[in-house]
Amino acid sequence: MADTDWRNQTVITEFTILGFGDLSDLHIILFLLFLVFYITTMAGKILILVLVVADQHLHTPMYFFLRSFSCLETCYTSTILPRVLASLLTGNRTISVSGCLTQLYFSASLACTEGYLLGAMSYDRYLAICKPLHYSVLMNSRVCLQLVAGSWFNGFLAITIFVLFILQLIFCVPNKIDHFYCESTPLIKLSCRDTYLIILLDFILAGVFTLPPFLLTLTSYVCIIATILRIPSTTGRQKAFSTCSSHLTVVTIFYGTIIIVYMLLKHDTLRHLNKVLSLCYTDLGRSA
Numbered sequence: 001m002a003d004t005d006w007r008n009q010t011v012i013t014e015f016t017i018l019g020f021g022d023l024s025d026l027h028i029i030l031f032l033l034f035l036v037f038y039i040t041t042m043a044g045k046i047l048i049l050v051l052v053v054a055d056q057h058l059h060t061p062m063y064f065f066l067r068s069f070s071c072l073e074t075c076y077t078s079t080i081l082p083r084v085l086a087s088l089l090t091g092n093r094t095i096s097v098s099g100c101l102t103q104l105y106f107s108a109s110l111a112c113t114e115g116y117l118l119g120a121m122s123y124d125r126y127l128a129i130c131k132p133l134h135y136s137v138l139m140n141s142r143v144c145l146q147l148v149a150g151s152w153f154n155g156f157l158a159i160t161i162f163v164l165f166i167l168q169l170i171f172c173v174p175n176k177i178d179h180f181y182c183e184s185t186p187l188i189k190l191s192c193r194d195t196y197l198i199i200l201l202d203f204i205l206a207g208v209f210t211l212p213p214f215l216l217t218l219t220s221y222v223c224i225i226a227t228i229l230r231i232p233s234t235t236g237r238q239k240a241f242s243t244c245s246s247h248l249t250v251v252t253i254f255y256g257t258i259i260i261v262y263m264l265l266k267h268d269t270l271r272h273l274n275k276v277l278s279l280c281y282t283d284l285g286r287s288a
Contacts, residue, residue, distance in 0.1 A: 012097070012171050012172060012173060012175040013096065013097055014094050014095060014096045014097060014175065015094065015095050015096075015097065015100050015171075015175050015176070015177050015182070015187075015190070016093050016094055016175055016176045016177065017087065017093045017094075017095060017176075017177050017179065017180065017181065017182070018093070018176055018177060018178050018179070019084070019087060019088075019093060019179075019180045020180060027088050027089075027091070028088075030088050031085060031088040031089055034081060034084055034085055034088065035085060037081075038077065038081045038082075038085065041073070041074075041077050042074060042077065042078075045070040045071075045073050045074045046070075046074065048066065048067070048070040049067055049070050049071060049074075052064075052066060052067040052070075053067070061124055061139045061140075061141075061144045062121075062124060062125075062128070062243075064141075064144050064148070065117065065120060065121045065124055065144065065147075065148070066121075068117060068148045068151075069114075069117050069118075069121065072110055072113055072114055072117060073114075075106075075110055076107065076110040076111065076114065079103055079106045079107045079110065080103070080107055080180075080181045083095070083103065083181065084180055084181065095182065097171060100177070100182040100187065101163065101166065101167070101182070103181060103182045104163065104166070104182045104183070104184060104187065105159055105160075105163045107181065107182070107183075108159045108162070108163075108184065109155050109156045109158075109159040109160075110155065111155075112154070112155035112156075112158050112159055112209060112210060113151050113152050113154075113155025113156065114155070114254065115155070115210050115213045115214065115254075116150070116151030116152075116154055116155055116213045117148070117151045118213065118217055118247075118250065118251050118254060119151075119212075119213030119214070119216040119217045119220075120147040120148065120151055120213075121247055122216065122217040122220035122221060122224075122244075122247065122251065123147070123216060123220055124139055124144075125220065125224060125243065125244040125247060126220040126221075126223055126224055127139050128243065129224050129227055129228065129240050129243065129244070130223050130224065130227045151213075154209060155209075157209075158205050158208075158209035158210075161201075161205060162184070162201065162202060162205055165197070165198055165201055166184070166187070166188075166198065169188070169191040169192075169193055169195070169198065170191065170192045170193055171187075171190045171191055171192065172190070172191075172192040174190070175190060176190075177190070184202065188202075214255060217251055217255075221244075221248065221251070224244060227240075228240045228241055
């Protein structure tokens with residue numbers, strides 16, 4: 001019966017991305033705002049890459065992870081913002097099914113990779129603060145390379161499995177994606193077929209691939225904070241905390257907004273707030 005139902009539907013070849021609604025009067029303002037954030041983000045991350053590569057004093061594990069993280073953020077921002085800018089400038093909100101799935105694949109893979117890199121960076125800070133005497137042995141160049149390579153591999157592996165199942169779906173009218181980019185949740189809702197298995201797979205992959213780096217990050221910072229609190233001098237505590245404060249800020253924004261968006265804001269009446277918070281871990285939060 002389900003197969004008969006979807007065969008009677010009109011199969012679509014493109015989607016319409018609704019973005020932030022019919023705010024035609026604000027398109028220029030939004031375009032300029034996003035353009036400034038995009039240029040700021042790209043310039044900042046590229047500058048970090050150049051400085052870390054050029055300065056021999058920065059060839060340490062912490063800056064090696066920072067270089068990898070900046071490269072990832074540059075790629076991540078470029079998978080979403082250019083399409084948003086083009087849509088605001090031209091008014092064309094359509095995107096082909098293949099183009100949408102491509103954007104979904106790379107944006108989701110890079111987001112998943114970011115979770116692993118944040119976990120690796122938190123582990124690096126844990127060793128530096130909690131195991132300073134063994135740091136140079138435990139966090140050598142080989143371990144750094146393995147952690148970064150493993151982060152990229154696991155991030156792309158998880159989403160490759162997920163997208164292979166997404167490719168089996170048939171999309172029918174209405175073809176409107178209620179978001180500012182091709183995100184998995186609103187995309188799955190447009191399928192003509194039963195999506196129970198896809199949703200279950202999404203849940204399983206989230207548990208298998210995203211829970212471990214989150215727990216690693218959480219455990220590392222519990223140990224870091226406990227160690228910092230045991231430092232007798234105020235100056236010592238401030239110095240130790242300063243080495244991980246910026247990373248902790250990024251972790252808080254990344255996981256905080258994801259938890260709110262995907263666990264707390266499921267009701268349709270909060271979909272606009274959902275989009276705004278999504279910007280914190282996709283685009284605007286990367287200019288910080």
